[in-house]
Amino acid sequence: MADDGYQPDNPIREIVARLGDKWSSLLLLVLRSGPFRHATLQKLVGVMSADRNISKRMLTLSLRSLESDGLISRTVTPTVPPRVDYAITPMGLGLLDQFIGLHKWIRTHKQEIHDARERFKAANSER
Numbered sequence: 001m002a003d004d005g006y007q008p009d010n011p012i013r014e015i016v017a018r019l020g021d022k023w024s025s026l027l028l029l030v031l032r033s034g035p036f037r038h039a040t041l042q043k044l045v046g047v048m049s050a051d052r053n054i055s056k057r058m059l060t061l062s063l064r065s066l067e068s069d070g071l072i073s074r075t076v077t078p079t080v081p082p083r084v085d086y087a088i089t090p091m092g093l094g095l096l097d098q099f100i101g102l103h104k105w106i107r108t109h110k111q112e113i114h115d116a117r118e119r120f121k122a123a124n125s126e127r
Helices: 011-020 024-031 038-048 056-068 090-108 110-124
Strands: 072-077 083-088
Touching: 011 024, 011 090, 024 038, 024 056, 024 072, 024 083, 024 090, 038 056, 038 083, 056 072, 083 090, 090 110
Parallel strands: none
Antiparallel strands: 072 083
16 A cells, blocks of 8 residues: 555655646746746746746745656856756656546536536435
């Protein structure tokens, strides 16, 4: 059972939580198209997000988490000022492929999920 995600520091729990957070999956989708700098990522994610804004701090925290899991890389070019680029790694691309597969499954079953929720609501409205 230790490999099934029941331990608090198990990668299964952490990666599933990371994909379910507000910004990480969006960052991976953006980085799929190429490497970007921090400011550019902030603008792109802001345009793509329903919230229309990600703070610099939240962006930095999200990027660090993705980097710590090996899903993105951070490259510093020693210029003045230093240039920092973020890129998706092969492992990040593999995870993103799985995530896109999940999205396809959800789209395929969207109506069934909606119908099930409506049936549940109707059956449990008298409780």
